[in-house]
Amino acid sequence: MKKSVLKLLLEHQHAYISGEEISRIIGVSRTAVWKHINALKKEGYVIDSVHSQGYRLLSKPDIITTEELQINLLGDFICDIHIYEELSSTNEVAKKFAAEGAPEGTIVFADKQTKGRGRMGRLWDSKAGIGIWLSLVLRPSIMPAQAAQLTFVSAVVVCQAVRDFTGLEAGIKWPNDVMIKGKKICGILTELSAEIDRINYCVAGIGLNVNHQLGDFSTDIVDKATSLMLASGTPYRRLELLVSILTLYDRIYREYREKGFSYILEQWKKLNCTLGHEVKVISQEEVYFGTAIDIDADGQLMVKIPEGEVRYVIVGDVSIRYVQ
Secondary structure, eight states: OHHHHHHHHHHTTTSOBOHHHHHHHHTOOHHHHHHHHHHHHHTTOEEEEETTTEEEEEEOOSOOOHHHHHHHOOSSSOOEEEEEEEESOHHHHHHHHHHTTOOTTEEEEEEEESSOBOGGGOBOOBOTTSEEEEEEEEOOSSOGGGTTHHHHHHHHHHHHHHHHHHOOOOEEETTTEEEETTEEEEEEEEEEEEOSSOEEEEEEEEEEEOSOOGGGSOTTTTTTBOOHHHHHSOOOOHHHHHHHHHHHHHHHHHHHHHHOHHHHHHHHHHHBSOTTSEEEEEOSSOEEEEEEEEEOTTOOEEEEOTTSOEEEEOSSSOEEEEOO
C-alpha cells in the first residue's frame, strides 16, 4: 500500500491529490492513507498537506527503496529486490540467496558495506549514502570457463549507463574497471559456483563511486580514485542512476544471451580506454611492459612487448597499469 501511495504522489508532483482520491484509487481508508503518508515522511520524503486540497510530494531523499525501484524499473529482468541499510558484503549475501535458489535477476543493494571486496581480495571502501553497492544473481547457460564474459557484460552496462546518465566520458580499463580521466569510479567483482560442465550461479558485484568527495577516499587510493560528483562538480540522485544501470542491464544481458559474447566485445571496444596504451602487466610469475593492441574472442588482452612477441593476458589475478 505504501508503494501505491508513493506512486500516486510521484504521478501528481505538480498538484495536490486528496486523501479521499488516494483512498478511492487504492481501496483503503483515509486513515490508512494518512498512516502511509507519515511512514513516507519518516523515510525522508517531504510531503505538504493542505486542508481541502490533499497531499503533494515536494522532495525525495537520496535513498534507495524497494518501492521506488519497483515503480521506476523497466523490463522484467529484476524480479526480486533486497535492500539493506548496512551489510558486510552484498556479494556474500547474494551468493547465499543464489545457493538457496534465488532466481536470476535477484539484486542485493546496501547503503553501506563494512567488508566490501574488490578483485584479488582488496578492500572496497563503501561508505553510507554516497555510492551504489550492488550485486546481481545471474544464471547464464554458459560453461564455467566462459564466466569471465559476465565481467565484460557488467563493465559495458555500467560504463554506458554512466555516459548516458551523466554525459561524462567514462571508459573501460581492461577488463572491467570503469574510469574517468585516468581515475577509477567503478570496480566489478564476478564470483560463481560451478561444476565441471555447468554454472550453478554467478554473482556480479558492482561498486560505483557516485557522490564521494576527496575526503571520502583513504590516503592510499585518493590519487587513483574519483567519483561522478568529483568528475562533474554535480551531485547525482543514486536511485535514478541505479534505475538506469538496471534497465540497461536488462537489455544488454538479453542481447548477450541472444547474440553471444562477440556482441559484448564489440561494445566493449567502443568504450575501452586500454587499447593503444603502453601498459605494465603484473602477475604472480612476472612483470613486463608492452602495448595493448587488442582483445581476442575470449576476452584476453593482447600485449605486444618490445621484442615483437604478442602475449595473451587472461582475465584473473593480473593487474594492468598504464605507463605514464
